[in-house]
Amino acid sequence: MIIKKEDYKKVNKLYNFIFISNLGISNFIFKLKKYYMFIIGLIISLIFVFILSNIIFKVEIISNDKDLVNRLTNSLDKYDISPYHLKREYKELELIKNKILEEYKSEIEWLEINRVGTKYIVKLNPRILNSETKKYKYQHLVARKNANILSMDIKSGQIMKDKYSYVKKGDIIVSGYTYLNDEIKSTGVALGKVYGEVWYITKVKYPFNYYKKYKTGNKKEYISIKIFNKEIDLFNFNPFNDKISIEDTILKNNILPIRIVKKVDEEVIINSSMNVVEEVKDNALKYSIDRINKTLKDNEYIINYKILNSKIIDSGVELYIFFSVCEDITSYVEIEDVK
DSSP, rough: OOOOOOHHHHTTTSSOOOOOOOOHHHHHHHEEEEEEHHHHHHHHHHHHHHHHHHHEEEEEOOOOOOOHHHHHHHHHTTTSSSEEEEEOOOHHHHHHHHHHHHHHTTTTTEEEEEEETTTEEEEEOOOOOOOSOOOSSSEEEEESEEEEEEEEEEEEEEEEOOOEEEEEETTTESSEEEETEEEEEEEBBOOEEEEEHHHHHHEEEEEEEEEEEEEEEEEEEEEEEETTTTEEEESSOOOOSEEEEEEEEEESSSSSSSEEEEEEEEEEEEEEEEHHHHHHHHHHHHHHHHHHHHHEEEEEEEEEEEEEEEEOSSSSEEEEEEEEEEEOOOOEOOOOOOO
């Protein structure tokens, strides 16, 4: 038979029963007491696993510039992007990346921070500085990229290329040599600024859907255990599919990353709408233009652009866009073996 615990204590004095098992809450408490050592050990093991899987043990910066690597390492340390710190979420890494790009805007053109297992891999492209000050005792002014020359402001040196001519990366635009009858008469320093038309093809994906949230007015309260970025909800048997959560900390441990919080969930309904293809294309194009503009310096600008190819994919639209850009293509090379 099934009998209440308080009734069992009464009738057990009058009759002999063979006790089989507890049921309901009594069974839960009974098993909790019986296996409490196992449960404690399991919790400690889970905490240990969470700690190991959420700690970064190495930060690798891929660059040949040792001085820049050392300074960048110190900057990353300020944001806890260093060994033996907890991993950062993607949004946090993006914010940190943007702050570092702002800090090193004259030295780094592109930066990416990726987490691979328990390691961060930091990739970067250094920004090539085109100072008008002399870099070498004797030097040529050369093209930094393949381009069509648009304008030249030359301070010194013998001009070797005309305006609107095509140059390849490394071609001498202004020579440090002075020629007379095709013979080198003297060696000096080529200085100036050259702007050219360069070309890019970018690939961009843009999603179809956008979402709006509406509150239903339904709410529920419960307790949750938080370990790192993981949550274990207690007595939340029918969770809302979509919700807005507010939490208050009840108890926390200053040594272990564990908190017990009281959560209040408010149910929301998410309505999604499908953007038309042309609208998505326009948004993708604007995104690409903004991305190009962020890399440009003073006096640099987008000349023209054209969508080369577009196709509809599962999640949205994929575009290949051609850009023609006016950029500073000035660079210098040293003239060696000058007597």
